[in-house]
Amino acid sequence: MPELPEVEVVRRGLAEHAVGRVLEDVTVTHPRAVRRHVAGPADLSAQLTGLRIDAAHRRGKYLWLTFDEVRPHRTDSGDPASAAAMDLALVVHLGMSGQMLVQPAAAPVEKHAHIRAILDDGAELRFVDQRTFGGWSLAGLVEVDGSIVPDTVAHIARDPLDPRFDREAVVAAIRAKNTEIKRVLLDQTVVSGIGNIYADEALWRAGLHGTRIAASLTRPALRTLLDAVTAVMTEALAVGGTSFDALYVNVNGESGYFSRSLAAYGRENEPCDRCGALLIREQFMNRSSFSCPTCQRKPRRR
Numbered sequence: 001m002p003e004l005p006e007v008e009v010v011r012r013g014l015a016e017h018a019v020g021r022v023l024e025d026v027t028v029t030h031p032r033a034v035r036r037h038v039a040g041p042a043d044l045s046a047q048l049t050g051l052r053i054d055a056a057h058r059r060g061k062y063l064w065l066t067f068d069e070v071r072p073h074r075t076d077s078g079d080p081a082s083a084a085a086m087d088l089a090l091v092v093h094l095g096m097s098g099q100m101l102v103q104p105a106a107a108p109v110e111k112h113a114h115i116r117a118i119l120d121d122g123a124e125l126r127f128v129d130q131r132t133f134g135g136w137s138l139a140g141l142v143e144v145d146g147s148i149v150p151d152t153v154a155h156i157a158r159d160p161l162d163p164r165f166d167r168e169a170v171v172a173a174i175r176a177k178n179t180e181i182k183r184v185l186l187d188q189t190v191v192s193g194i195g196n197i198y199a200d201e202a203l204w205r206a207g208l209h210g211t212r213i214a215a216s217l218t219r220p221a222l223r224t225l226l227d228a229v230t231a232v233m234t235e236a237l238a239v240g241g242t243s244f245d246a247l248y249v250n251v252n253g254e255s256g257y258f259s260r261s262l263a264a265y266g267r268e269n270e271p272c273d274r275c276g277a278l279l280i281r282e283q284f285m286n287r288s289s290f291s292c293p294t295c296q297r298k299p300r301r302r
Helices: 004-017 041-048 167-175 181-185 196-206 219-238
Strands: 023-028 053-059 062-067 088-093 098-104 113-119 123-129 135-144 147-150 280-284 287-291
Touching (some): 004 053, 004 098, 004 219, 053 147, 062 147, 088 098, 123 135, 167 219, 181 196, 196 219, 196 287
Antiparallel strands (some): 053 062, 062 088, 098 123, 135 147, 280 287
């Protein structure tokens, strides 16, 4: 699944090619693409049509668009005139294979293009999703800890690339967890944006095995780990993220190249770049974890 660098690459592409454009028409051709919007495809299309995209935002692995028009919402009494203004956000779930593409209107329509939005410059914003785990939905915006986010994202913690990320507060939160450190890294309510790939890469850089208990780690060790998370995701972002197949691409349909720089993930039986030992693959939380048996010693069973 796309992690922080991949989602940020998409956000930047939308900021460059879609922000400032008006959604002149929105067509949904697959109901699963809007299943999170409980009012249905017709409502989503009607609410989006005519709106001008104001900005593209991201927190962790979550992406959303905001608009420059504030629309009223009804109160419990059903009177829209007495309602406070509520900004809408278009929350985009990329799932495992979702793509946000900005294409010329004349470009062939992709087989799995489930949502197509005509922009006022003649281009199309297309949501393409082969596996149909992703989708679009509308959500209200709320203020959480000084930031405005969709209400469906309110529970997500700040990510390490957020200017307001508080490393020491996250260190304290991690040390309060009596569970495996990799499990904590993947918990988006503690620190967001990290998935299986970058968790393995950061743990390798920090010399920690993913089954070490978080509460047993020292503050300096956790600072080193969070710094490794920040560094590896920054490096991945610089080369467009990590792509193993054609399912993850940017808005122009281009793949990222960080897969060429991976030190641990996906490198079973290859020599460790640090010590030369053969890397191993183990099962963890119904997924694969890759590590060095020498540099990342497993903890003793308690």
